[in-house]
Amino acid sequence: MALQKSATERRSTAAVSSLNVATLRCEGEMGTLELAHLGEELFRLAHRGCHRVIVDLSSVDHVDYRGLQALAARARLLKGAGGGLKLAGLTPYLAAIFRAAGVEEEFAMYRTAEEAKLSFVGSPALAVVRS
Numbered sequence: 001m002a003l004q005k006s007a008t009e010r011r012s013t014a015a016v017s018s019l020n021v022a023t024l025r026c027e028g029e030m031g032t033l034e035l036a037h038l039g040e041e042l043f044r045l046a047h048r049g050c051h052r053v054i055v056d057l058s059s060v061d062h063v064d065y066r067g068l069q070a071l072a073a074r075a076r077l078l079k080g081a082g083g084g085l086k087l088a089g090l091t092p093y094l095a096a097i098f099r100a101a102g103v104e105e106e107f108a109m110y111r112t113a114e115e116a117k118l119s120f121v122g123s124p125a126l127a128v129v130r131s
Helices: 032-047 065-080 092-100 113-119
Strands: 002-005 021-030 052-063 084-088 108-110
Touching: 021 032, 021 113, 032 052, 032 065, 052 065, 052 092, 052 113, 065 084, 065 092, 084 113, 108 113
Parallel strands: 021 052, 052 084, 084 108
Antiparallel strands: 002 021
């Protein structure tokens, strides 16, 4: 699994440009070790004051369901700090794993990272994707 951190992204629209949103892009298979690394990075971001995070899973083939409870705990941490953890790019297969692990309701899921980013400003045109 490769975890790519993008710089804090700012968009040209006024509403989006005022947001501090981090996007983490993951690749390959995510076992319990990789999910633990992701959780550590989310914790570091929260400690640095970045409470709005998107995890882009569009290049992920598989996630180990055993590591998803810890990821859900990080989502609750970010939400409690006034932000949130949003997932983007899940295939139906990955969404089924989140559902089977019992953590699907802990996350807002979007088709793309851009849609997830826009949702932080409350765009009513975007709907959460549930497969």
